[in-house]
Amino acid sequence: MSTTQFAHNSKLTAASRAAALDAMSDSEGLDILVIGGGVTGAGIALDAATRGLRTGIVEAGDWAAGTSAWSSKLVHGGLRYLYNLDFKLVAESLRERGLLLNKIAPHLVKAQPFLWPLKMPVIERAYSAVGIGMYDAMAFAGARGKKTVPAQRHFTKKGTKEIFPDIKNSVFTGAIQFYDARVDDARLVVDLVRTASGYGALAASRTQVVRVNKDAAGKVIGATVRDLETGTERDIKANHIINATGVWTEESEALANEDTGLKVLASKGIHIIVPRDRIKATSGIFTMTEKSVLFIIPWQRYWIIGTTDTPYHEDIENPVATEKDIDYVIMQANKLLENELTRDDVISTYAGLRPLLQPKLKSGSETASTKVSREHTVTEVAPGMSAIAGGKLTGYRVMAEDAVDFALGGRAKSKPSITENIPLVGADGYQAALASSEKIAQKHGWTSDRMDSLFERYGSEISEILALIDSYAELGKPLAHAPQFLRAEVLYAVRAEGALHLEDVLIRRVRLDLEQTDRGLSSAEEILAIMAPELGWSEADAARELELYGQRVEAIAQAQTRQTDSEATGLLAASGHVAPRVELS
Incomplete structure (x- = not known):
């Protein structure tokens, strides 16, 4: 079965x-009925819909x-979990990485090299080589003998500097390069929901469950x-x-049963964004810190650097980087960096909360968030x-399969998961579309960077963007204050990707919230002019x-000084x- x-x-x-x-x-x-439109809920909706439910x-x-x-935007096996001897989790993750790279979402998920700097020339290189070698071998086995990313490479100090000129001379004697993959996390979720919808799932954002309804025997029969x-x-x-x-698990469970269910620990992770030309390198870097891990991840126009891992007890709807x-x-x-960063280099920041499972204890000291299992x-x-x-x-995808199997119980064997073979929207026909890249670029006068950006966002659905531009040439123009994006991309966010508000476009579709110091506010009026006719907004609605978006931008700017x-x-x-969400009693 394919998306066509x-x-x-x-x-x-x-x-x-x-x-x-x-x-x-x-x-x-x-x-x-799935409650929650993050990656897990979206995956469950697709899994259930493709089983004919x-x-x-x-x-x-x-x-x-x-x-x-708000993740690190990585599809990875979790190299640090390998060093914790969590072989099952790593093997599973590497297999899923291979599926996403090769079959499910090759337009969204891209192989990404990382350097692991070495401080000791012999001992550390030897044991790190063994660890990363196991990582590569597990990936190869998980892909049934197919190579999904290049194997590790070893570099001397000189070779490392050629790949990452801005690394400090004092912090390394050489490096090992290994591969994982990067992904636009929000776009992955949107494409999962869209694909589920294509297979018949009924999808409604900005819709909150306020009651769980039961019959006289206490069985859940639906929700309000x-x-x-x-x-x-x-x-x-x-x-x-x-x-x-996710982090709302206990709140949602309490609608049905306050005493039973899962208990989660919210752990905050933050990232900073700096300009692409601020760090001279052609590879990312991965290293351990005393509290978490540090990724320096190259994207087309910027670097993402993070993360932290700290227990969080405040309003779970509004985490922010302090x-x-x-x-x-x-x-x-x-x-790690020779040319050290300052606060002036930071374009933007973001914060997210990891929903980590915690032992079901009602009292006692808090468990350190980094020690709580990431398994579901x-x-x-x-x-x-x-x-x-x-x-x-x-x-x-594995979480989704397990969740639907659990819901079906004994019927799961007769209705097995098939999502391993379901490409997301934009993946079906992606390679064929990519072959026409040069022709498209010549017709529209677009650079290779523009083509890379469009194909990594839309895959084979670039034909939909081109159709919009063919119907109205103005849509082929870049946004005045954000020329990396086309006006057509804003319209497509409303006509195909479920954007209902300005913040939906700026934060999760055309992600200027990440890329600009004003979080896209300078482009807001132009974007609103495109959205308003589509959504039937009045001048007052647009204003x-x-x-509201301006208030958010100012609030985050102030929060970052606290x-x-x-x-x-x-x-x-x-x-x-x-x-706003309804406050549940």
Whole structure:
């Protein structure tokens, strides 16, 4: 089965959202209702829909609005877990990495080299070579003998400097280069939801579950959801509910049962963004820190540097990087960089919360977040409702398979998962489309960088972008204040990718929130002019969108000058929200 054989439309729009809510609340009911539109929930929706189950998925915010948009943007086996002897987790992750690179999302997921700097010339090189050699061998085995990324390479001090000229001479004697992969995490989620929708899943963002409904025997039979765009409530009947809400897991579980389910520990990780020309290198770097790991990851126009791993107890909807967090990441990066970074080099920052499984203890001292397992667990919350938590982005497909198997119980054997063979939108026909790159570039006068950007975002769906431009030439023009993106990309975000608000476009579709110091605010009016006619907005509606986004930009700027999470989070929470979640009692 391929994306060209969809029985349904894979485009997410305001109209498709309204139709999905109508269909979910009809008398037929659902086989599976998924709560949570991050990578895990989106993966579950695709898994369930491709097994022929009538599936609905709801998300209280935008798709990928929580943790899934704020990762290190890596699809990786987890080399550090190998050094913790967690062979099963690494092998599974490497297999999934291979599937994403070669079959599921080759347009989104790209092989990325990293240097592991060595401080001791013999002993460290020997044991690191063995470790990375196992990493390569496990990847090869997981791909059934097919090579997914290049094997490790060893470099002398001189060779390392040729690849990474800006590395400090005092911190290394040589290096080993290994490969993992990078991905636009939010776009992966959007494409998962779109693909699920193409196979019949009913998808509604900005829709919050406010009650879980049970029959007289205590079995969960559905949920009441509130459309946060309109304030209206609907009842959805479902044979089984799967809770995949990440750091909101316990809050969602409590709607059905306060005493049973999974307990998660929220751990905050932050990253900083610096300009691509600020660090002279052609490879990323990976190293251990005393608290976590440090990745310096090259993207087309910038570097992503992180991360931290600290327990978090504040408002889970509004994590933000504090001054202390930013200084810590800069300090760790500067241990490696000859031309040291300063705060003035930072374009932007972002923060996310990892939902880490924690032993189900009601009292006692807090477990250090770095020691909590990253492996996932599925459990029953109440008859007719289960929850899944833990894991990491790379393993979303396995998590989804386990969650649906659990929901189906004995029926799972007759309805096995097939997502291993399901390409996401943009993947089917990607190589054929890529072959036309030069012809497209010549026709439109686009650079190779522009073509790389378009193909890595849309894959074979570049034909959809080109069709928009053919229908109205103005859409082929770059955004005035962000020429790395075309006007057509904004329109496509609304017409196909489920963007309902200005922040949806700037934060998770055309990700200027990451790339510009003003987080895309200078492009907001031009973007609003494209969005407003599509969404039927009045001048007042557009002005409100601009005001709310401006409040967010200012709140984050102020939060980054605060030392503590409580101070920083409070500033962001006080800014406006386009469709705030309902506070559950």
